[in-house]
Amino acid sequence: MSVVVDRVNIGIFGKMNAGKSSVMNLLTQQETSIVDSTPGTTADTKIALFELHGFGPVRIFDTAGIDESGELGQKKRKKVLNDLKECDLLLLVIDPSASDFTSERELIEEAREMDKQILIIYNIFNKHDEQKIELIEDSINLLKFHKKIRIRANDFSFRAELLQFILNNFQHLKSDIPLLPAVKRDRFYILIIPMDEETPPGRFLRPQSMVEEYITRHWAYPVSFRLDLSAARGDLHDFEKKRFFNMLNGLGQRPACIITDSQAMDIMSSWCPEDIDLTTFSIVMINYMSGGKLASFVEGIKALSDLKPGDSILIAEACNHSRIGEDIGTVQIPSIIQKKFPGVNVEHNFGREFQDNKNLTKYSLIIHCGGCMISRQKMMARIRDLDSVGIPYTNYGIFLSAMQGLNALQKVLRPWGIRL
Ligand SMILES: Nc1nc2c(ncn2[C@@H]2O[C@H](COP(=O)(O)OP(=O)(O)OP(=O)(O)O)[C@@H](O)[C@H]2O)c(=O)[nH]1
Ligand code: SF4
Ligand SMILES: [Mg+2]
Structure with missing residues (x-):
């Protein structure tokens, strides 16, 4: 043979x-x-x-x-x-x-x-x-x-x-990067999926369906929870929170981990009980797509502490999906930056290769999406480029968690064995 x-x-x-x-x-x-x-x-x-x-x-x-x-x-x-x-x-x-x-x-x-x-x-x-x-x-x-x-x-x-x-x-392309860290058989995993009116019907987004499939494949139980974000952020906060805890307590067993849409980190960072792990779909995806380089994206977030007025941040999205309503990359993250880092410019790059940008080195930080629509080779090539020119990069999930404070960031990194 x-x-x-x-x-x-x-x-x-x-x-x-x-x-x-x-x-x-x-x-x-x-x-x-x-x-x-x-x-x-x-x-x-x-x-x-x-x-x-x-x-x-x-x-x-x-x-x-x-x-x-x-x-x-x-x-x-x-x-x-x-x-x-x-x-x-x-x-x-x-x-x-x-x-x-x-x-x-x-x-x-x-x-x-x-x-x-x-x-x-x-x-x-x-x-x-x-x-x-x-x-x-x-x-x-x-x-x-x-x-x-x-x-x-x-x-x-x-x-x-x-x-x-x-x-x-040379970076070996590892084929065995686990999507989630150590999924435990016969345990519950909660998927927090806020669907707004504009979410297209008929299917989950790619990160959501990949996580659901991965958990099932590993003999554990994915449970999706549709979180009403505007209710949770508004007058119906208590009602929505009760609905969440009713679901949690109704399972008969403590879930091992909650995987949330990064946009809901303002809510989930305070709702997620201490004894349950928490992470975000965007963090899951960027770790997988980058060949396990989550730690480099975490390193990049430190660049926030050196930001000064006049600096520029590039928000990079790997695909050209239609952007409507309170879009995370074009509306939510820029408005947080404007509020927390006044005078810092925000630029965008959708789909096309941002590395071709002749002024790439002017950016103090690149905030990348989960990269779910490009190949791992492409994602890894992007990171290699940024590493060689020494520009810090981070990711939506890490950024939005960091904006909830150090505790929240530490919590979403804990399942990955990364300490700050
Ligand atoms: N002095 C010097 N000569 C070199 C060096 N490297 C290659 N050569 C010479 O350059 C010539 C071409 O070398 P090759 O290795 O055959 O080059 P190649 O790129 O394979 O060339 P092709 O097969 O014709 O495309 C040979 O005469 C080599 O001996 C070097 O570092 N120093
Ligand atoms: S590639 Fe990026 S912007 Fe496009 S759907 Fe995936 S995570 Fe969102
Ligand atoms: Mg030759």
Whole structure:
């Protein structure tokens, strides 16, 4: 019986003669590919399978240069771009002594379009070429998002450094991120779902149905409670609260956790009993979609304490749903910011890639939605970008909980084992 090994695909890309095959041989520690000064030596992709120490099984693609002209060049280019689709990680080899970097720009754009991880290898043929690197980075704006290393690809003494660089910067896409932390069999989980008049009928929102399915799959009992938010916030507060506690007490067993719509945190932070865990759908989703990086989103909330008038916050929503009434991203969060942080500007980004914003570094904080409508690869790519330029980011659920005070924030993070 053959065993299918789950390998990480690493592709070496770049222009002709940049030193791609030399990088291949450096990694494989043998003459896997032909290295020669003739441009276009690698005519077709060369694949090597092996085990990278400390990393696991990999499949390395040494590709042809994408800048070859003519009909054959076009065929090679097509093949290279096809290989790109298969790769989890792209190593872009750049020879800084070159005079034109259009091909590198195109490769980065193509790869980012596919949410690929990209690492940059500057192959330094001559020491003085290093001076050109700054110019290259000025001309290819997107390079700022990607980690770089400088090596001499034909010098085996750089192998350990290159390996460490890959090891430190590649994120394995974990397939086993639990949606909720430790769901306990035969316990109740309460889903707080405020539906207003504008909530479309016929189905739950994606985070709600995912949580419901996950709890059921784990042999526990999801119980949905439609909270009337305007009643709870208004004159009918006591009536609504009684209705909630009647439901809670009628279960015959204390629920393990309440998962609430973040918008209801003003209510649930005070109603949720001490002995029951509390978290929000938005926190559940961002942890899942980001590959378990909730702690980084929590770290970002600390940026609130440094905010001053004139600073800007970007509210990022990953989809273009119709925004009506008291929409969370366009109405609720901005009005809280206006009240609590006067003079701080709020900008929005819906759907399209906010990382393309040339002024990205002007933001003091990015508040991201749950990201339920994009792929995990895309969400992780967004976070990688923000990490590389060092902009703090947080999430709707974390923000709205923090606005209820430190206790509320600590409570929603407790199920995740995160302490502040
Ligand atoms: N001096 C110096 N020469 C290098 C270095 N890296 C590669 N070379 C030389 O540059 C030439 C091209 O290297 P390759 O590794 O074949 O380049 P490639 O990107 O695979 O080229 P194609 O397959 O033609 O696209 C060879 O003559 C290498 O010996 C380096 O770091 N320093
Ligand atoms: S992607 Fe974001 S804005 Fe769109 S529905 Fe999901 S959480 Fe809401
Ligand atoms: Mg080659």
